[in-house]
Amino acid sequence: MDRIRIRGGNELKGTIAISGAKNAALPLMIASLLTDDTLTLENVPHLADVELLTRILGNHGVDMSVVGKRLHHDPALGRTIHFNARNIVDTTAPYELVSKMRASFWVIGPLLARMHQCKVSLPGGCAIGTRPVDLFIDGLRALGATIDIDAGYAVAEAKGGLVGNRFVFPKISVGATHVLMMAATLAKGETVLENAAREPEIVDLADCLIAMGAKITGAGTSRIVIQGVPALSGARHRVLPDRIETGTYAMAVAMTGGDVVLTGTRADLLPTAMATLTGAGAAISEVENGLRIYRNGGGISAVDVTTDPFPGFPTDLQAQFMALMTKANGTAAITETIFENRFMHVQELARLGAKIQLSGQVARVEGVSRLKGAPVMATDLRASVSLVIAGLAAEGETTVNRVYHLDRGFERLEEKLSGCGAEIERISG
Numbered sequence: 124m125d126r127i128r129i130r131g132g133n134e135l136k137g138t139i140a141i142s143g144a145k146n147a148a149l150p151l152m153i154a155s156l157l158t159d160d161t162l163t164l165e166n167v168p169h170l171a172d173v174e175l176l177t178r179i180l181g182n183h184g185v186d187m188s189v190v191g192k193r194l195h196h197d198p199a200l201g202r203t204i205h206f207n208a209r210n211i212v213d214t215t216a217p218y219e220l221v222s223k224m225r226a227s228f229w230v231i232g233p234l235l236a237r238m239h240q241c242k243v244s245l246p247g248g249c250a251i252g253t254r255p256v257d258l259f260i261d262g263l264r265a266l267g268a269t270i271d272i273d274a275g276y277a278v279a280e281a282k283g284g285l286v287g288n289r290f291v292f293p294k295i296s297v298g299a300t301h302v303l304m305m306a307a308t309l310a311k312g313e314t315v316l317e318n319a320a321r322e323p324e325i326v327d328l329a330d331c332l333i334a335m336g337a338k339i340t341g342a343g344t345s346r347i348v349i350q351g352v353p354a355l356s357g358a359r360h361r362v363l364p365d366r367i368e369t370g371t372y373a374m375a376v377a378m379t380g381g382d383v384v385l386t387g388t389r390a391d392l393l394p395t396a397m398a399t400l401t402g403a404g405a406a407i408s409e410v411e412n413g414l415r416i417y418r419n420g421g422g423i424s425a426v427d428v429t430t431d432p433f434p435g436f437p438t439d440l441q442a443q444f445m446a447l448m449t450k451a452n453g454t455a456a457i458t459e460t461i462f463e464n465r466f467m468h469v470q471e472l473a474r475l476g477a478k479i480q481l482s483g484q485v486a487r488v489e490g491v492s493r494l495k496g497a498p499v500m501a502t503d504l505r506a507s508v509s510l511v512i513a514g515l516a517a518e519g520e521t522t523v524n525r526v527y528h529l530d531r532g533f534e535r536l537e538e539k540l541s542g543c544g545a546e547i548e549r550i551s552g
């Protein structure tokens with residue numbers, strides 16, 4: 124199994140190109156199931172989760188072709204992929220595939236909307252706590268589907284098609300909002316989704332669906348209204364920049380010091396995280412085609428943080444921010460409200476010398492003046508990258524094991540960091 128080896132202590136200086144967002148690319152790819160026409164996505168990141176989803180879509184019969192490499196192809200520009208779901212040959216999403224990535228359960232929305240029936244494995248356990256699918260099931264039932272849970276599968280049917288309705292999410296869910304919005308595009312009549320997620324990836328999916336002929340208003344607010352149409356067409360859409368990758372590298376720079384421009388991204392994708400980082404001592408300014416980050420001259424200040432749905436502080440940046448706080452002046456309280464059990468990085472950061480006390484949903488991080496490199500590992504992707512951030516500022520050598528977690532969500536991580544002066548390399552085997 125590959126490992127990442129880091130020798131800490133270097134400041135980061137240079138430019139990092141931000142990739143297309145994993146969490147936008149996945150639902151956009153799934154949206155290709157809604158039409159028999161070709162959906163072309165640009166700026167698709169090259170990630171293990173994207174590859175896995177191509178296998179899942181391929182199993183349903185989606186034809187995919189990656190637009191060939193051009194002369195002087197710049198890997199930072201992402202890939203362009205055509206998806207064509209003219210012939211859906213199988214409406215079953217099997218356990219072997221769905222269990223590897225939770226988001227693949229989301230095919231349930233488009234399959235039900237277009238094929239009026241499907242059988243999708245329940246996603247099963249997950250390293251960051253129980254992640255049920257009750258909101259998806261209740262929402263799709265509200266649109267007229269019958270869904271039985273049978274032998275680990277959601278067996279769904281909508282004879283004659285889905286029918287629009289009003290559905291109030293009892294809890295904000297990104298995935299369930301994606302799925303109900305997709306499903307409602309082909310339902311008869313009007314669907315109103317209340318207490319919907321407002322993440323930029325929801326807006327990106329809505330923009331793509333609108334380009335495909337869907338009638339959607341209100342995406343990006345907590346009330347989304349969808350007028351069903353009989354069929355959707357193809358479209359060409361560019362995946363929005365990855366705000367979590369943006370925040371991760373911004374935190375790495377705040378941690379090590381230095382001066383980095385993140386290209387192809389925007390501050391409005393992560394307002395709270397940017398404000399929090401500024402409070403912690405980073406200077407962030409908008410420059411042409413991106414963001415410039417450097418330390419504002421002082422050290423790292425402790426700032427309390429609570430994770431929240433967008434526009435709040437993203438749970439997907441909680442571990443990285445905790446890594447930064449391990450070297451802050453003072454003590455920071457970090458509260459996780461989205462997922463239970465999303466603190467596995469605490470014990471590993473402690474191996475590097477961090478002082479963190481856990482009590483329920485709150486981690487109290489008392490900054491220390493030095494971290495010391497050690498072998499570490501983590502069981503989810505954001506936790507893994509938090510260990511990389513800590514390793515960049517630790518004295519001596521840190522090896523991060525189980526790199527496959529990083530490959531799920533961070534494109535060419537070691538290349539992007541070493542391009543800015545970090546001593547970081549992948550060791551195979």
Ligand code: UD1
Nearest residue numbers: 146226253254255256257258259295296297298439461462
């Ligand atoms: C998405 C993101 C993930 C991010 C999360 C929260 C993708 C591919 N993944 O995950 O990176 O961390 O949003 O921003 O976009 N819940 C239920 N019942 C349900 C569905 C969810 O109780 O049917 C709960 C979850 O357990 C969790 C909360 O709702 O506590 C929010 O989860 P949700 O927004 O659905 O996360 P995902 O869409 O899975």
